[in-house]
Amino acid sequence: MAFTFFFRDLPVIEHAVEHAVRFASGRQRFKVWDAGSALGQETYTIAIVLAEKMGGFAFKNLRLDATDHDSANNFGDVVNNAVYHYDELKRMPEELFRKYFEPNGKPDHFRVIEKLRNQVSFQYHDLLSLDPIGTDYGLIVCKNVLLHFSYEQRIEVIKMFHGALSPGGFFTSEHTQKMPKEVAHLFEHVTPNSQLFRKLGDL
């Protein structure tokens, strides 16, 4: 079972969303890919941060694609149902919990509200297939996943992300993940101490 939790690496997500929302402004559609989403805790964290930063109209134009390769643990069902035990939610700010979760009828379980669920779509996908799930992403979040791959695999996966991003789109990873020098020229570092990168040119 994947290790993850709601609001993990929140500053990384907030920093990426802040830049990506500016990028999304004025566009008809804004696509985000959460690659290696596990059971959706990260996906719905991204959705909450986006909902807080985007206007209601712009949020309706968002599509948040969550992917993971683990089908043995029914990740797809969990992400689509979006029902979580209160133990997973109790550390989140009370105000956000009340705003984005509702009782689900099952004791101590809460469901992500429809407004967020409607924008999220999960699919099984192996990053090492190097086949992107789509193109024109304004933001790709891939945290605590690349560290499981070899250095060469990381390079190929990052090249795939580059191909899947819109010109000027953003890619972010966990704080300790370094951009391999072989692909560094494909991105511009957005701020020196962050793991946020903006796509440059095309492959």
Ligand SMILES: C[S@@+](CC[C@H](N)C(=O)[O-])C[C@H]1O[C@@H](n2cnc3c(N)ncnc32)[C@H](O)[C@@H]1O
């Ligand atoms: C430690 S969890 C990270 C979850 C979340 N991104 C976070 O930062 O909390 C790593 C996730 O990567 C997924 N993963 C590992 N190898 C993968 C691959 N080849 N393709 C897609 N997902 C993969 C695992 O199934 C797991 O859900």
